Amino acid sequence: MKKDDEPTRSNSLIPTSGQALARRSDALVVRGIRDLETTERAYAEAELERGIECEGAEKFADAAIHYRNAAELGHAWAQFRLAEMYQGGKGIEQNLHEAQVWFGRIREAAERGESEAQWSLGLMFSDGLGAGQDYAEAAEWWRRAAEQGDAAAAASLAHSYHNGRGVMEDHDEEERWLLEAAAKGNPLACHELGMMHMGLDSTNPAELSPELQRLFANDAAAARRAVCRSRHERDLVKACMWFKLGAMKTGVERGQGLCKMWCELILPKFRELTASQIDEAERLAREWKAAVDNAATRSNATGETI
């Protein structure tokens, strides 16, 4: 049998027995690789979280160690934060070479098409870290990542549309990308969407509730942000729903703290928001969250069959 097959090959260098066997063990190899990726990803996320905690507690040397652990496993945001620390010499000895190495890794991965790295590369361009500041380039990388379904990138791109940085200012596009990000539970996008429904009018600061007046008197930047985000009629249930959804997200992501602040400190002071409305918002947020989790499981499941 084998002999008859031989001449049909352009060159009959018969595969070694190991090669023939390799096909039977493929499934076992693929499984191992997938399980390894899952374990490593979970470890990298946990290390990033520890790093952020340490950085918050100003234990910079420890933060760098945790960031590095995650960065070495290819976690692009950890790579970015580590490079940023080296670049600025924040709490650790400045090391421009080391910063360049990690920024370089982000760029390579972004060019390979990895969406998380594309988002980080966008941050490099918008912050002018490891790359010359270039908002158009930043928006372009965020768009690439967002189109691949990266929620953080969608939120960042929305921000570009909000203030017309690197793209033409366009609030419809802004909201479209925010919804895209919020559909994946991105807390920053949830926060912005919540703000959009607060119905704050810049031309009439007197209309602000006394609670907000007090808050904004201490934080002019927050006031400006709140006011210029508003583009819908005030709908506190909707706003509350978005803030609650953003606060539900587990793991570390930007915007979580802001959402928690609105839920716990600001909204309860609004007399016009009743307890039953808050319950309604909570119910809506849970429904939305269930849909988000479902979508995530589904995409994991389809990933498995490929």
Add this chain to the structure above:
Amino acid sequence: MSTKLSVHTKPEDEELAKKRLELAEIESQLADRELYVVTFRTEVTAFERRYLKIVGARYAELDEINAEIAERLAQRRADKNVQDSAKQARARANESRSAIDAHAADVAPRSLPSQELKSLYREVAKRIHPDLSSDPEDRKKRQRLMAEANEAYGMGDIARLKRILEEYESSPEAVPGEGVGAELVRVIRKITQARRRLLEIEQEIQKLTASDLAKLKVKTEESAKRGRDLLVEMAEQVDRQIAAARTQVSRMST
């Protein structure tokens, strides 16, 4: 026809000399690349064996336990879904087991190719490579020998490689043909065949490099530099899954 000794400067003579030189270079290049690809293949196979022994065998064990769980559930419930998933779990367990058993039965080299083995193989490739022959009969014979040489290399069998080399040298096809024109045609054909094979080798190398196994091998080697044993870590991860499945089994029996 006899070769005219007096006309050394004839253009076909010059051309033949040039082509022979080219062929000699390609012969050497081809032997190098064949050695490279066969070594690559052998290393990946050796890694695969290690992987299956350390990690794969544990997956087979896990699948066995999961099949048992599914079958016990199926005994209790006639539900079609439950019955189907029991069948699927059993099929998967059998598949994993047979993949592991096939490798366990594989008589394979225990160590990576030695320098002696490498240079011997290179010698064989240079002398016996089927693409360095223009005669169809001879080519067939060389193909058989070369396949045998690949196998011998994979097994680390030095004695067998030596025998292959000796066997071929005594073969009458190794005697060169006669006539400048005919010889020129033969040399050109050999060059073309060898070039085609070189291209094939590069494609195989690319394919191997892109394979899951080779990527995992590279990753394992890089982790080892940082003091991590990736395969052991993977095994531990499956062990945790096994422990969880065992707990489930013991809960079912009580």
